Amino acid sequence: MKRLSQKVQTDGLVKLTVVSEADCATMRDAYGRCSKLLHSQPGELNPRLPSPDDIEQEIAALEKWITEIRGRQDSVKLGSAQP
Numbered sequence: 888m889k890r891l892s893q894k895v896q897t898d899g900l901v902k903l904t905v906v907s908e909a910d911c912a913t914m915r916d917a918y919g920r921c922s923k924l925l926h927s928q929p930g931e932l933n934p935r936l937p938s939p940d941d942i943e944q945e946i947a948a949l950e951k952w953i954t955e956i957r958g959r960q961d962s963v964k965l966g967s968a969q970p
Contacts, residue, residue, distance in 0.1 A: 898965050905959035913952055921945060 924937050937945075 901963050901965065902960040905956060905963060910952070910956060917945065917948060917952070 924941075
């Protein structure tokens with residue numbers, strides 16, 4: 888879908904099929920870790936900030952996750968999905 892477009896294009900929808908339940912679990916785990924880094928608990932004084940290594944590890948994990956999904960998406964042939 889495109890903003891301000893009245894045309895619905897479904898030819899790329901098949902690329903969503905490569906996203907697995909494991910991909911969603913990986914994303915939720917990383918989201919939880921990052922959320923903890925951004926939101927301190929009530930009453931917590933001077934929460935420990937993430938180290939540069941921790942941040943680099945999260946970035947590397949995200950890059951790996953995206954690369955794996957894009958690789959699977961690139962292997963899907965558009966227009967070859969069965970009805």
